[in-house]
Amino acid sequence: MASEQPLVAVTCTAPVNIAVIKYWGKRDEELILPINSSLSVTLHQDQLKTTTTAALSRDFTEDRIWLNGREEDVGQPRLQACLQEIRRLAREQRSPGSEDQPPLRLSGKVHVASVNNFPTAAGLASSAAGYACLVYALARVYGVESDLSEVARRGSGSACRSLHGGFVEWQMGQRADGKDSVARQVAPESHWPELRVLVLVVSAERKPTGSTAGMRTSMETSALLKFRAEAVVPVHMAEMTRCVKERDFQGFGQLTMKDSNQLHATCLDTFPPICYLNDTSRRIMQLVHRFNAHHGHTKVAYTFDAGPNAVIFTLDDTVAEFVAAVRHCFPPESNGDEFLKGLPLRPAPLSDELKALLGMDPTPGSIKYIIATQVGPGPQIVDDPQAHLLGPDGLPKPAA
């Protein structure tokens, strides 16, 4: 491939985030403006991340995108919204009255390749990390320096929260144009080093309702959702911010569970109802409440998104005992060695008293595996040119 100009490529990584105050319902479907603010914890990229390479070249004849090695339709509306928004910001940044030849970044086409380091089949919401990474990489390759909340949000609402590390709030904003609907860091990833996160990947027989369609139906039919957004979430946001700032795990954990339960309550109040929690999800909830009852206070908390997987928050002094309790109630079916992934944990014994209190019939195989992780930083630029997912020809490198 003969090229007059070299290919310009940037590779970035971005994290998954888990909301502890949930986003559900849009006040503007196109701009993706939410009916309430939300607050999330950014997970560490050592365990869960998206990697994206964006490349520009005058030789490219069209925009193209590959996700996990497979080419996807670049014309899908949300992808287009992000791309157009980045290009608009790039144009705005040119010095006014400049009469130079438009630089490569304003005239060339873009190629994008993106991969996740976790299986899509895990049912983890990968769109937030995916769009955050896409927008971050595009901004770098196009030289855009402004706040990217607005752009990431157009891809997937919660993606704007993956633009920061640590603890992040997405302020709902009031303006019709969404300029004030932005993500801000509440506390950095170093703020609460004892915090641990476990993703319990649950076997699910059915594909749940997608969150975009689900939110729309909830907005149209659930009276409880409107009440939650207006009367409850503002209180939850203030209280959660305090809990994070003061590293108050009791408060943090209880509010995380209450907010998750209320989100799923509004899903059930939707018509036809939306049920993301299955019997395994509910057994995990019961396990957490019994574990906390045994200890006399909230040492572990759950939260659930649009699927049956649980995300567990706890502290480093409790995580091993809780994993032992999970193993007791949900024994691995055949993958005992690979049941626990991510951060290494020292096995902990489970007291007979706690075993008796849990009082649950073991249901082997209903949790597929656990990913142990912690709070992590926001998107990163990968300096090593070897890390690019696109080769000098602008096409995805063969998987190693």
Add this chain to the structure above:
Amino acid sequence: MASEQPLVAVTCTAPVNIAVIKYWGKRDEELILPINSSLSVTLHQDQLKTTTTAALSRDFTEDRIWLNGREEDVGQPRLQACLQEIRRLAREQRSPGSEDQPPLRLSGKVHVASVNNFPTAAGLASSAAGYACLVYALARVYGVESDLSEVARRGSGSACRSLHGGFVEWQMGQRADGKDSVARQVAPESHWPELRVLVLVVSAERKPTGSTAGMRTSMETSALLKFRAEAVVPVHMAEMTRCVKERDFQGFGQLTMKDSNQLHATCLDTFPPICYLNDTSRRIMQLVHRFNAHHGHTKVAYTFDAGPNAVIFTLDDTVAEFVAAVRHCFPPESNGDEFLKGLPLRPAPLSDELKALLGMDPTPGSIKYIIATQVGPGPQIVDDPQAHLLGPDGLPKPAA
């Protein structure tokens, strides 16, 4: 047993009722006053009923009660509340200034025996029928003629709705003494002869949270429950009354499902959360929505109380096809012959199109059996003295 005075005995029957606008939450725990009005359908006693005999005799030395053949503690507070209230009403009814010897009914002790014609293990809320029948029988044997709502309510809130046949509302009332918290018939049992009811008895592995404790926790912790009671239920009550009066099945069915889902949403919003619906309950909900989608309108509706059993409402022209759909998705495990109890139904074929649309993997045995029934009358007096559950000695007759 030598007796100077004969034993006076009355035997009554009373029905189960199923709320279509749900009661959840008390504003007064002792008087059992609800935070919202509710509306129910009285089920026919041919399929589901309680039978109770109340007997008075000067020979009785203490109050005694037998439930399903087993003597129970007569001192339990709710039973005592009913008994004392009936005796108070009986005293009030005596002509003022009467100087007669107090009649038997004011001085004697009472024996009560009560049986259900349906297995307790079915998980059907039997306390409503049980307390309605108790209070009705006591009122007859004590000669009390006033409104019994208040008395039945003291046993179990929803029992007051079992004092009437057809369609019944329990008006929440406003007074602190509960005098205006009464049950009233909205329409008689003859009003909507096409209406059919199916009780789908679901296998449950765990005993759910009792409704008294559950309501208390919900009152203390769920913001959504208060909003529902104040802002949603008044609208639901007015709309449901209209649907019943106009025999509008579409409206009736949709509102029945929405109100049930919202009740369970407030349970999930309770902390710790209360989950009465299990995976089978949710599969039944999905089956109903798909069945309706196939027909293009609401032909079948579900409602759930404090457990996983579904109660289905439909019309006589649809009931056989829906039972065939249930049998398809939840095949009987070993009791094919006894899977369908109650009203006889002509087997109906299931179209391949509907089978394909249901698209559910059959889960054999997750529905234990179905009871087919219809709307029925309120409590009845049984004239046949052979029907008394207590013998001339005031003790339960040996089961035939």
